[in-house]
Amino acid sequence: MRGLLYGLVGACLLWAGVATAAERADRIQLQDGHPTEYVVVKGDTLWHISGRFLQSPWRWPEVWDVNPQIDNPHLIYPGDVVYLTWVDGQPRLGVRRGVRKLSPQVRVQPLDQPIPAIPLRDIASFLNDNIVTEQDVVETAPYVIGGRNESIIAGAGDRVYARGIPVDENIQIQSLYRPAREYHHPVTGEFLGFELYKVADAQITSRDEDILTLDLRNSREEVRKLDRLLPSGEERIQSIFHPQPGPDLTDAVIIDVLGGVAKVGQFDAVALSFGAADGVEPGHVFAVYKKGELVKDPVTEEVVALPAERAGELMVFKAFERVSYGLVLKATNVISVGDELRAPGR
Template sequence: MRGLLYGVVGACLMLAGTVNAAERADRLKLNEDHPSEYVVVKGDTLWDISGRFLQTPWRWPDVWEVNPQIDNPHLIYPGDQIYLTWVDGQPRLNLRRGIRKLTPQVRVQPLVQPVPAIPLRDIASFLNDNLVTEDDVLQAAPYVIGGRNESIIAGAGDRVYARGMLLDEAVDQQTLYRPSREYTHPVTGEFLGYELYKVADVSVASIDADIVTLDLRKTREEVRTRDRLLPSQSERIQSVFQPQPGPELKDGVIIDVLGGVAKIGQFDAVALSFGAYEGVEPGHVFAIYKKGEAVKDPVNGEIITLPAERAGELMVFKAFERVSYGLVLNATNVISVGDELRAP
């Protein structure tokens, strides 16, 4: 009986130790030099503010969403004061609203904008102007065959003609896109889609058989023959993000860097080898692992690949069917195309 009692007590202690270890693993870790309070200034982001306190700044919903003082963490303004407290052994960020003086007079001034989740200026063009589509959609889209007076290049205010059937005849406002690159998976070789960038906003003036007459309303570049006509994207551009761990993926890698830079660093936008088909959504966070270098064993001459090492984190801000765009929010090493992506 005594042996049985000791066994039960030992099992309980082991279970408690396992639970405590799990709690410690899930406990949010603070930076060693974290402040006790911080006053928000113009230009801050939620990621920046959390990064002053937390080693994993993308977990700001864990310290804010259970806090009744911060009912909406996306509505924090310059001048507000963030201060640190502890609740049940976990850090919590609390909020004191900044002083806003009111005077009984009429004045006109721009509305104060809340602090964004991430630096939107670094992704604005990719949110609005880039599109990744499948091959059958691109091939079915009408294409520009020329302009008035036999011109092959046109700008805002001009009229051009496209050939083909509209993908959505109910939409009068259409967009001309130009294919820029083809994405294939570097590991599997699978075709992932064509990236297009917006050339012009157009209005459909008339349709005669398979000839579509288009009036150019706003152009980013000169319209040329072969530019493709697609319905304008009507969904609202997402600018508020709720970070959460991304799913476990097989062969998830960075496949391209947007914006024409060679090496990838903080606040660079990148294309990723997965999308909505794999369950990825805007707000998903992934850890970046730099590929291990290949070295020669000095004893037997064998080529050995060193283990991959963590090099930063990124967050998905736009997801297409098989491709996503992500923004690198932390980089501890040089990041390159082909580096692995894992759940954080």
């Protein structure tokens, strides 16, 4: 009987220890030397501010304290004060509205611009200028066959001609895209999509069977033969993201670095091997794990792969069907194409 009693006590203590460990793993960790208050300045982001308080800045939606005087606590402005408080033993971030300073000059935008969740300047071009689509969409889209007066390149204000049936015949103003690259999964070899970048906006002014007359409204580069006409991918830039852990995926990796850089660091944009078809959406956060190096065992002479190590965190800011774009928000090591992505553990 005594042995049974000791066994029950031991089991209870073990269970309590497991529960305590789970609580510790889920508890939000604060930065060493964190401030109690921080005054928001121009150029801040929610990620940057949260990083001053939290070890995992992407968890800021969990700690914002609901303030009845503030319609949306995620919209904060330069001059506001973010302060740390505690509720039921858990940290909370509150906001006190700061003093608005107005200057006697004409402004062409609202006086108060909320700070973005992440640095939009680093991803704005990828939000509006790049799209990733299926191969059949590219192959069936109308393509430029030439310009007026036999010109082979054209720009804003010029007229060009395309051949084919528009993907959406009801949209008069569309965009001309140029194929940039094909994406294939580096592990499975599966085709993921074509990346295209915008070279110009064009208005369809007339159509004669399958010949389209296009007037170029603006251009980022010269328009050439074989540029493809597709409905514009432009949309209102999303500045408010609500970070949450990304789903557990198989063979999720970085497949490319956007912007022409070789190595990846903080605030670099990358292409990822998954998309909306995998349940991924903007705001999903993933931990980046750098592949372990291959070393030779000095005893057995076998080649051994070292364990992967965590190298940073990124957040998805745009999701296509089978490819996503992400922004690296934390890098503790050099990040490269092929590095693994996992759901961030708590």
